[in-house]
Amino acid sequence: MTGESGARGAGGTDPVRASAAELLDERDEDLLRILRECHEELDPMPDSVVQRSLFALAVEDIDAEVLRLVEQYQPAAAGVRGGEGEEARVVTFDSDSLTIMIRISQQADTVRIDGWLAPPQACRIELRSGERALGTAVDAEGRFVLEAIPRGLAQLVVRLGEPLTGGGGPSILTPAIVL
């Protein structure tokens, strides 16, 4: 390896240019591996990246539009009221055609979601949570409520078809979030 490096340096007056023209060698692979190990040490990918992605991908709707999480905050006043509804958190999802804002509040051991969908339209919304799916109708003003949701990973699926079943129309998915 030492001899090879020497040959590289002798190639021209500009060692950077000369060695850039060469193809990847063993030493480059070593440098890349060390760099990979540095990043793994300094900025490790959390396990939740794969866990949340696998949860979200288990959805049945493969031809769905994807909503993006655009905003997440905890209203400052929410914590001081005490009792049920404390620790409320507001999350907004957005796509080219739809915006959903949900308010997530804790109720004893479960979670309640108050949601608004815009532009408002009667449709069906489902929440995939653990092994089961909870569903409810979205009213003509775009409002919906989901209650008694177990904590953990959850994903919303909007079905824009017929309001009772959601069938016959396109679907829109959110990423999985932790409730």
Next chain:
Amino acid sequence: MPNSIRPDRTEPAAAADAADTPADRNARVAALLQSAQSGNRESLNKIVVELSPVLWQVARAQGLDREAAEDAIQCTWLSLLRHLDQIHSPIALTAWLVTATKREAWRTRTAHRAEQPLDGDRISDTADPQPLPEERVLLAERHRDVWTAVRRLPQRCQELLRVVAFSHRPDYDAVATALGMPRGSIGPTRGRCLAKLRTLLDPDGSGITGTSGGLA
């Protein structure tokens, strides 16, 4: 220069991870892709496990914080569901995913720009300052020299090498193109970045550096 012939896909044990040669890996991902396209979710899940680490590097190198990077990667995988049928090779799959993650990162940064002005230097071609002391403490001694040198490279080189370091050899050119750094007139940007790195580590070209020993 007989030593610098690029190993082709059939050469055994050419990759850093000896258990999985570029050819093996390419065939394995090709099979997973085909199986996922026919509706096998378990194969899709294996692809997620295999390729999420490189997407993490893309999102983080684009300046997203850890939480935003996680969201961007998840949206990339969800978006893949409707595009899976149009992707015909492992290289095309990596290219599509890297491009999509970069686009998600761009969207996220644009959305947050009003609240948190973007550091104007991020996309410029300037190097980061010296690594922070705590970064050095975390790294094993033999890695510190390489890390210190990498941090002195231009930002674009740091971004490219970070992503390439988590990619597999057949994907290198596709990754560079997806990141907007295609092959230039004097060879791939990757080669120039690696050459600069080698020069920083070994300024006199002697081949003797602090990293050449004990790399097994």
